[in-house]
Amino acid sequence: MPTIDELIASVDRARDEVVQLLQDLVRIPTINVGPRPDTGNETRACELVQAKFREAGISSQVLESVPGRGNLVARMAGGEGQRLLFMSHTDVVPVEDETLWEHPPFSGTIDRGRIYGRGADDDKADVVAHAMGLILLQRGGVRLGGELIYLAAADEESGGRWGAGWMAEQYPEKIRADVAINEGGGNPIRTPNGVLYPICSGEKSRLEARLTRKGRSGHASRPWTADNPVPVMAEVVGRIMAYAPEVDVSHPFFREVLQALGIDQDPNAENIDRICDSLAGREALATTLKASSRMTITPTMVNAGVKSNSIPDRAHVVCDVRGLPGQDDRYVRAELEHISSGLGMDIDVDYTAVSNASPDDSPFVDLAGQALGSALGDQDFRLVPALTVGFTDSRFVRPLGAQVYGFGPHHPSAEPNRAGVHGNNEFMEIESLMLRTKFAVALACLTLGVA
Numbered sequence: 279m280p281t282i283d284e285l286i287a288s289v290d291r292a293r294d295e296v297v298q299l300l301q302d303l304v305r306i307p308t309i310n311v312g313p314r315p316d317t318g319n320e321t322r323a324c325e326l327v328q329a330k331f332r333e334a335g336i337s338s339q340v341l342e343s344v345p346g347r348g349n350l351v352a353r354m355a356g357g358e359g360q361r362l363l364f365m366s367h368t369d370v371v372p373v374e375d376e377t378l379w380e381h382p383p384f385s386g387t388i389d390r391g392r393i394y395g396r397g398a399d400d401d402k403a404d405v406v407a408h409a410m411g412l413i414l415l416q417r418g419g420v421r422l423g424g425e426l427i428y429l430a431a432a433d434e435e436s437g438g439r440w441g442a443g444w445m446a447e448q449y450p451e452k453i454r455a456d457v458a459i460n461e462g463g464g465n466p467i468r469t470p471n472g473v474l475y476p477i478c479s480g481e482k483s484r485l486e487a488r489l490t491r492k493g494r495s496g497h498a499s500r501p502w503t504a505d506n507p508v509p510v511m512a513e514v515v516g517r518i519m520a521y522a523p524e525v526d527v528s529h530p531f532f533r534e535v536l537q538a539l540g541i542d543q544d545p546n547a548e549n550i551d552r553i554c555d556s557l558a559g560r561e562a563l564a565t566t567l568k569a570s571s572r573m574t575i576t577p578t579m580v581n582a583g584v585k586s587n588s589i590p591d592r593a594h595v596v597c598d599v600r601g602l603p604g605q606d607d608r609y610v611r612a613e614l615e616h617i618s619s620g621l622g623m624d625i626d627v628d629y630t631a632v633s634n635a636s637p638d639d640s641p642f643v644d645l646a647g648q649a650l651g652s653a654l655g656d657q658d659f660r661l662v663p664a665l666t667v668g669f670t671d672s673r674f675v676r677p678l679g680a681q682v683y684g685f686g687p688h689h690p691s692a693e694p695n696r697a698g699v700h701g702n703n704e705f706m707e708i709e710s711l712m713l714r715t716k717f718a719v720a721l722a723c724l725t726l727g728v729a
């Protein structure tokens with residue numbers, strides 16, 4: 279039976295294969311245009327990975343929620359110990375303007391040690407790192423003490439109804455686990471006091487709030503005859519932008535990060551924005567800290583009128599709302615009623631995702647730290663619990679009984695401001711992809727034990 283170090287060495291020897299698999303996967307445009315069944319085409323991506331599993335002798339299944347929308351599940355049998363789930367998603371967000379990309383977005387071009395393409399980072403790197411983890415364990419002849427389960431889901435980017443949400447509903451037994459690793463987290467924060475790795479134990483909620491102001495239509499040549507809802511909309515948008523949400527910096531992430539950065543002020547609701555604004559060159563970290571400390575209400579769609587000479591009889595504004603754990607739909611509604619008081623708004627609030635969490639501290643988090651140490655070949659870093667400010671498929675798997683952590687480690691040398699995810703020029707460093715594959719191998723051995 280190989281040792282963890284020998285297995286990690288086998289990842290290094292498989293470097294070309296790991297890189298090639300991510301390039302090939304990026305070249306399959308699994309574009310998800312929205313919450314509808316006829317998009318994504320994830321089955322093609324599943325089949326590519328499934329062929330690799332088949333070659334290695336790992337059993338897997340592609341389960342389609344609708345034709346073309348496959349979810350790939352694989353498992354490596356083990357002893358009677360815990361079950362560990364590696365979860366990821368194969369769909370990607372659309373490319374808005376291809377001409378703004380340095381390399382064609384579905385080319386998988388390698389440049390400066392990076393693999394470029396839509397989905398290279400979010401989330402095909404996990405699809406590949408986890409799959410190659412299973413494959414290298416199998417080739418190494420490792421017999422695990424518990425079961426290792428693999429899920430590469432469809433439709434994460436539009437809410438998971440045809441992906442992990444569907445799997446949790448239709449085939450919960452196929453993905454039920456004790457502990458799981460998902461996307462998010464893992465972006466190293468280099469500080470004068472060492473490297474910190476955020477591991478996401480929880481995530482914010484996402485809600486959609488629609489505010490409607492009814493008015494009375496009329497001819498625009500005689501505006502006094504009508505009740506125009508448009509200026510009222512302008513007023514409510516102004517108030518939303520001026521809204522000061524409750525700020526909560528009690529999460530351990532704030533203190534740990536600021537201490538490591540050598541900032542000796544204790545973070546509090548009053549000083550956190552000033553501290554964030556002083557983090558020059560660390561924009562991604564600053565916005566993560568801000569978004570982790572408060573609910574955000576962001577107007578994203580405004581709509582009124584059908585003809586330029588008619589005063590409309592109603593106007594709407596739709597807001598994206600991201601709530602901290604504990605801030606439910608009733609809280610959001612009450613805040614919006616307060617913000618818009620006196621303006622005669624009808625308010626609808628709907629959940630896209632409820633906030634959800636696993637414990638900040640757990641033996642599994644410690645094992646993730648050990649696995650990262652083995653993968654990096656040094657222990658000169660610290661894991662810190664953090665919050666995912668977006669939402670992920672974790673919310674479908676936590677209710678099935680698993681402790682789920684968002685942790686896709688990047689190499690300490692990786693670019694910290696990763697603007698390419700959901701933007702232009704998305705890429706994944708080869709070093710990070712290799713690190714993540716090593717982490718997967720080490721985590722499986724440490725969590726499940728080797729029989």
Ligand SMILES: [Zn+2]
Nearest residue numbers: 400401434461
């Ligand atoms: Zn993602």
